[in-house]
Amino acid sequence: MASLEAPDMITPGIEDVVANAKLHGNAGTSDHTMVLNMGPQHPSTHGVLRLVLEIDGEAIVALAPDIGYLHTGIEKTCEAKFYQQVIPLTDRIDYLCPMTNNLAYCLAVEKLLELEIPERAQILRVLLNEITRIQSHLVWLGTHAMDIGALTMFLYCWREREDTLRIFESISGQRMMTSYFRIGGLALEPPLEFREQVQNFLDIMPGRIDQYESLLTGNPIWIGRLQGVGTLSAAEAVALGVTGPPLRASGVDWDLRRDMPYSSYEKFKFDVPTSTVGDVWARYTVRLLEMRESVKICQQAMDMLAGMPANGRIVADAPKIVLPYREQMKTQMESLIHHFKIVTEGFAVPAGEVYQAVESPRGEMGYYVVSDGTAKPYRVHMRNPSFATLQALETMCKGRLLADVVAVIGSIDIVLGEIDR
Amino acid sequence: MATTAPTPNPAPVPDAAAKAGPIFGKAAVFEAMAENAAVKALSELATDAKFDRKELTITVARESIVAACEAVKAAGYNFFEDLTAVDWYPQEPRFQLSYHILSHGMKERVRLAVRLDSAGLTLDSITPVWPSANFYEREVFDLFGIHFAGHPRLTRIMMPENWEGHPLRKDYPVEGYR
Numbered sequence: 001m002a003s004l005e006a007p008d009m010i011t012p013g014i015e016d017v018v019a020n021a022k023l024h025g026n027a028g029t030s031d032h033t034m035v036l037n038m039g040p041q042h043p044s045t046h047g048v049l050r051l052v053l054e055i056d057g058e059a060i061v062a063l064a065p066d067i068g069y070l071h072t073g074i075e076k077t078c079e080a081k082f083y084q085q086v087i088p089l090t091d092r093i094d095y096l097c098p099m100t101n102n103l104a105y106c107l108a109v110e111k112l113l114e115l116e117i118p119e120r121a122q123i124l125r126v127l128l129n130e131i132t133r134i135q136s137h138l139v140w141l142g143t144h145a146m147d148i149g150a151l152t153m154f155l156y157c158w159r160e161r162e163d164t165l166r167i168f169e170s171i172s173g174q175r176m177m178t179s180y181f182r183i184g185g186l187a188l189e190p191p192l193e194f195r196e197q198v199q200n201f202l203d204i205m206p207g208r209i210d211q212y213e214s215l216l217t218g219n220p221i222w223i224g225r226l227q228g229v230g231t232l233s234a235a236e237a238v239a240l241g242v243t244g245p246p247l248r249a250s251g252v253d254w255d256l257r258r259d260m261p262y263s264s265y266e267k268f269k270f271d272v273p274t275s276t277v278g279d280v281w282a283r284y285t286v287r288l289l290e291m292r293e294s295v296k297i298c299q300q301a302m303d304m305l306a307g308m309p310a311n312g313r314i315v316a317d318a319p320k321i322v323l324p325y326r327e328q329m330k331t332q333m334e335s336l337i338h339h340f341k342i343v344t345e346g347f348a349v350p351a352g353e354v355y356q357a358v359e360s361p362r363g364e365m366g367y368y369v370v371s372d373g374t375a376k377p378y379r380v381h382m383r384n385p386s387f388a389t390l391q392a393l394e395t396m397c398k399g400r401l402l403a404d405v406v407a408v409i410g411s412i413d414i415v416l417g418e419i420d421r
Numbered sequence: 422m423a424t425t426a427p428t429p430n431p432a433p434v435p436d437a438a439a440k441a442g443p444i445f446g447k448a449a450v451f452e453a454m455a456e457n458a459a460v461k462a463l464s465e466l467a468t469d470a471k472f473d474r475k476e477l478t479i480t481v482a483r484e485s486i487v488a489a490c491e492a493v494k495a496a497g498y499n500f501f502e503d504l505t506a507v508d509w510y511p512q513e514p515r516f517q518l519s520y521h522i523l524s525h526g527m528k529e530r531v532r533l534a535v536r537l538d539s540a541g542l543t544l545d546s547i548t549p550v551w552p553s554a555n556f557y558e559r560e561v562f563d564l565f566g567i568h569f570a571g572h573p574r575l576t577r578i579m580m581p582e583n584w585e586g587h588p589l590r591k592d593y594p595v596e597g598y599r
Contacts, residue, residue, distance in 0.1 A: 009552045013574040068579040080595045241553025383503035
């Protein structure tokens with residue numbers, strides 16, 4: 001009965017929940033609790049998450065998440081690939097923010113290589129990351145509202161998400177699994193229509209966020225379902241490893257973009273929205289404000305890019321690491337040799353270990369990369385925000401009603417792909 | 422897609438800290454970084470240290486991991502970020518555990534490392550210090566087969582309950598056993 005003496009806040013295992021229910025059980029009478037299985041195929045668990053709940057009537061007594069249904073051994077696969085071949089794998093960890101995963105991995109390997117990235121590439125990386133953040137929050141808002149019964153929101157959010165996916169498609173050729181970042185910079189020069197496309201999106205977006213708010217913020221059903229539900233205090237959030245919007249909604253003012261800047265985030269001016277309430281409503285307001293801040297950051301990035309020479313470098317000056325331009329490869333012997341060597345043998349990375357964390361839409365995404373001096377990573381580990389945040393689910397749901405579990409799962413915005421890897 | 426030759430890169434600004442280069446060894450790191458809060462807190466417990474690529478790693482003995490975590494927590498490193506292992510098979514000590522601990526106040530992180538011989542794959546759980554280590558220790562147990570004494574429920578988390586072997590070990594083939 002491990003969970004009975006376990007320190008408070010430790011998420012129990014499934015066996016604990018079942019065993020506890022048997023202890024509490026008084027089968028045959030009216031006062032026994034029951035064990036309910038939720039998932040793994042359940043529309044409101046946002047992926048293949050299984051929950052085992054002990055319920056007393058409608059109230060949650062205990063809850064245990066069961067994960068691993070999407071485990072594909074990405075960390076193990078990384079060890080068998082060249083450094084540059086890992087990038088498409090990182091897309092597939094958190095399929096709602098592929099660019100953020102690309103960035104974290106590339107920054108980690110660049111730190112190992114001690115590579116200097118051109119400013120234009122850094123700004124473009126920031127721009128794309130913030131569009132990714134808006135896109136991810138749109139998916140969150142649409143599905144979260146749909147779980148609670150506001151189906152219309154889903155359609156509105158998907159309308160704007162389509163714009164962001166078109167931007168990704170024009171820049172990388174892919175709508176979701178973009179793999180656009182490279183170790184040392186970016187894959188391709190953005191196409192000519194990129195500027196206009198992004199600017200159009202940034203122009204409409206603030207008005208669209210107003211529209212979402214007009215549909216939800218004053219809605220009495222929405223307020224009733226969100227306010228006071230799933231409360232998490234600042235101390236609990238820190239103890240349970242919660243990061244990102246749920247941490248800030250609990251009153252901890254921490255954002256890696258501002259506090260430990262990477263990829264030239266220090267050049268941007270933006271606010272970090274926080275709340276001290278810590279309930280589902282606070283997470284909703286914090287994320288909506290974050291989308292507005294992201295629009296501001298994107299606009300600053302667009303202005304910075306406009307002030308830079310078009311066609312400026314987007315890759316580091318490292319011919320042994322970055323693939324040569326196609327034109328050069330076909331006309332210069334040396335570039336052809338570099339191309340051949342990088343593709344067939346990869347490039348050696350000096351031995352060492354680094355941990356690089358970035359602020360993903362869901363919180364702190366960290367890549368721990370260990371090199372033994374060869375062309376393949378010795379170990380790649382991803383610290384994913386959803387994995388840690390899921391540990392706080394029991395604390396948030398205990399004592400609440402069964403229907404609130406759906407609201408709480410929506411509010412922590414987990415992606416099972418990155419939990420299971 | 423650009424086919425024109427790119428404009429040359431502006432000369433990179435030399436970074437003073439990067440020029441300083443890595444520092445290896447407990448004595449050298451503890452002398453160079455005497456003001457660092459983690460260095461101060463672990464002066465007794467550390468067995469080795471390095472400062473490489475602007476990241477501080479302090480190695481502690483297997484027995485003192487909980488004491489080391491309590492010491493850095495008291496020194497202001499309030500947030501447990503990550504725990505994972507590296508398998509250095511066939512070298513001994515075979516496993517390295519890497520704990521990443523962050524300080525919200527000082528805006529810096531420290532990596533605590535523990536080396537484990539393949540003969541004794543057990544160390545103390547740090548869940549009493551940080552409950553957030555719960556899932557991380559279960560993951561390391563599942564994928565590396567390292568036991569955490571005192572963990573409230575050390576069961577597999579990614580792989581099925583009846584799985585044989587620990588997939589992230591280096592002697593476990595990438596394609597699995599057939």
